[in-house]
């Protein structure tokens with residue numbers, strides 16, 4: 112082991128981090144001690160010599176961002192935050208992984224001050240940081256002299272194995288995101304053992320070929336890591352610093368092996384490791400006064416700078432508005448009111464271009480389907496290495512990295528990112544969509560080509576279970592508008608949301624204008640056409656393109672003397688939060704309810720009950736003109752009316 116050239120105080124602090132990690136994992140009887148023990152030096156070098164932050168103001172906008180991409184090493188971050196003086200106590204550390212604690216198993220931004228994002232699913236942190244760096248570049252160009260910070264991450268073997276890291280690294284290099292510095296904890300160990308089993312690519316060459324600046328250093332030396340970070344700052348490419356480390360450093364019998372990765376070392380091994388590292392074996396959770404004082408002092412280093420920076424930020428009203436996430440007064444008036452039939456992807460594109468001028472924070476993008484998704488802001492160039500003011504992101508065919516990067520931009524703040532792909536490819540980005548929901552991030556996912564209505568491309572491209580599987584995800588709002596005016600409501604809702612993502616699900620095919628120009632759709636569901644000639648005998652509930660089918664079924668039923676109501680239900684989540692009296696006024700109890708949606712029927716029972724009828728598609732689609740597929744699958748006004756009549760006659 113190379114001798115660490117750091118000062119005694121540095122070594123004391125580093126070993127304190129290691130001791131806390133071992134003890135917390137041991138006490139919780141679960142967790143990951145190895146990574147914090149091996150990466151403590153890297154984290155110490157970064158936090159004490161480079162990172163700009165103020166524990167008293169963890170959301171200071173111009174702070175450097177730090178992501179622990181290898182989130183299983185959470186005790187590394189928690190120890191650091193506690194020692195530096197964030198609002199995290201030694202007791203919190205002792206409650207690691209316990210119910211209600213501020214120290215959950217993996218970092219969560221909604222729980223712990225100083226945690227920038229939730230990590231744990233490997234690769235997500237890596238790619239989310241790319242979005243944070245994009246936001247910084249863009250805002251620095253827009254507000255020169257006010258914004259000036261860096262994005263750092265610690266990532267692991269597992270992070271770099273994940274496909275999303277390839278997508279994100281390629282994008283970051285292409286965009287020349289020089290303010291990104293990633294420390295790679297190269298300990299050559301994963302859960303199953305040595306990386307020899309599965310991971311032998313040349314990381315240096317891989318990242319260099321993606322346009323990164325790559326260095327390699329002894330990750331167990333503060334001085335080495337420190338000087339590599341300094342060198343990285345002088346290069347205008349994103350930087351990867353390959354830090355050679357030893358997982359579980361200090362454990363006499365387990366260091367360097369996967370046995371330290373994801374389980375307590377055991378009381379005896381913890382004792383031996385403490386002796387090896389020169390940490391007193393008692394008391395547990397030992398924090399030497401000198402180390403705490405040293406780290407707390409470092410925690411105060413940027414206080415004055417932060418206060419000055421905050422004054423500057425507040426002095427610019429436009430930037431202050433954007434940092435606060437406030438939309439300009441009356442912004443929604445810029446949205447057009449529609450009076451004609453069009454695909455909802457088209458109305459979405461028109462809305463975006465109409466509001467782009469009043470919402471300069473809007474950053475669009477698509478995973479190589481901009482023309483299809485209608486996501487392009489026409490008056491703005493692409494964001495690129497030479498055009499930092501660009502407002503369209505060309506993510507390339509990288510759905511997963513796109514979603515994570517959008518999360519990064521929205522977590523960063525000051526910009527508001529949306530991005531599009533086909534609904535079917537929401538599956539390619541699902542882990543990042545899930546994380547957006549968990550992190551309470553207001554990312555807007557634009558999904559066009561939302562059903563068999565896309566026609567000839569066939570079943571590989573026709574979503575079936577995607578809408579319902581998005582609805583199954585907690586917290587995200589799924590909005591499937593029936594026409595251009597409901598699309599306005601969808602965008603209003605998505606843009607005004609602060610603490611949840613929204614998926615806007617759009618048709619490829621033209622849809623008639625069926626809804627009023629008011630924002631009734633923001634109730635989640637509303638009566639679009641009521642029964643005439645008496646109380647309804649049936650309520651047809653449609654979403655998106657199937658609302659039109661419900662309306663034509665209603666015509667047929669009404670002409671047969673059956674009073675029929677049509678309810679448009681573009682957003683379940685908004686309807687769920689309406690009060691009981693509104694909900695039962697829309698869906699009266701005791702009346703036959705029929706859902707019509709060109710997708711999986713699983714789940715509609717929630718609204719139609721045991722005696723309702725769910726009309727949908729529980730098989731894969733088919734390649735044909737879309738009108739034919741709708742007919743073949745029984746999704747027509749006639750077929751729906753027949754089913755209703757049959758049910759009512761039983």
Ligand SMILES: Cc1ncc(C[n+]2csc(CCOP(=O)(O)OP(=O)(O)O)c2C)c(N)n1
Pocket residue numbers: 143145146181183231232233234267268269270273296298300301302358372
């Ligand atoms: C997407 C994803 N797949 C699997 C896991 C489970 N997991 C946690 S850590 C890990 C690998 C650990 O290897 P490495 O990233 O090198 O971390 P280290 O061993 O250095 O702690 C795996 C597979 C995960 N967290 N995320």
